């Protein structure tokens with residue numbers, strides 16, 4: 001009987017191209033109008049915080065996602081920070097986020113002076129588990145006139161931020177119900193899920209506001225970049241104002257009515273964004289095709305399954321992953337070792353955020369599923385060109 005690591009390597013070899021020396025997890029693909037649009041910025045001098053590509057990128061994003069408003073910003077972390085501020089997350093508040101996510105989700109909470117409270121994951125979606133969330137709030141939360149409070153910490157629970165992990169939509173309808181019941185604001189970290197749909201609607205449309213990222217490793221990239229999505233006109237206006245130093249419009253006077261942020265996306269990056277968005281349908285098709293090939297290959301391997309979108313969702317398959325059936329540290333390391341040594345980048349999920357030194361003392365529910373998932377999950381190459 002061949003070892004599991006050998007069988008996994010063979011499955012990767014059967015799906016992925018053989019002519020490259022090392023295949024990374026995710027690479028940007030700049031094969032459209034990127035050169036032309038960037039050249040136009042350079043030729044006209046419109047490279048910075050104003051210019052037609054920013055407006056065009058925002059309107060294309062809004063059209064694609066179905067969100068009434070899209071506000072382009074410098075990166076996904078800034079977008080999340082702004083979302084939390086728009087939702088009135090204040091210093092001393094608690095914000096419920098998954099333990100299994102990229103560190104930026106927790107950092108954005110901290111930038112507001114608020115404190116993360118970690119939620120467990122759902123093995124169907126890899127995102128926040130609605131059942132566990134409901135039971136946890138039953139145990140710790142009390143609704144008062146001025147909001148929902150954590151009985152144990154005494155802090156206000158202002159918001160819940162589900163994350164669409166690796167692009168797979170979280171089961172958000174029951175989470176939205178819980179938020180409404182407890183008067184908690186719903187904010188989506190849709191950083192990884194551009195092109196992913198939940199029951200037919202684009203991710204990022206259920207929460208009050210949501211954040212997308214266009215970092216170099218995401219489905220489309222602007223080098224660095226992000227966007228805020230919302231269907232609320234008042235919040236959209238506030239977002240634009242706050243991200244542009246809260247400057248009051250005037251022909252020559254420089255006046256600002258509050259402490260703002262310099263978070264606007266430069267036109268140069270937006271030019272890349274427009275060219276990338278034009279190619280998004282093609283990227284999604286290639287990524288779905290790759291996911292199907294992986295599914296077939298890993299169906300032949302006992303002891304592991306390729307992670308597929310839940311049946312209520314259409315995922316962008318941003319970052320593919322496989323889940324081992326058994327928790328076995330030695331075997332887990334052997335797989336990573338063998339694949340990385342043979343030209344295929346593979347990587348475990350992030351360290352759970354509640355284990356990082358700065359977040360160790362935060363409140364958390366029992367993280368049984370998240371702890372099991374991180375011991376069994378391996379990300380595999382996912383670029384659109386594969």
Ligand SMILES: *Cc1c(COP(=O)(O)O)cnc(C)c1O
Pocket residue numbers: 075076077078080101102104105163189191192212213214215225226
């Ligand atoms: C990438 C990412 C972010 C942050 O986006 P940046 O553009 O890198 O700042 C936030 N949350 C999640 C889940 C991400 O994957």
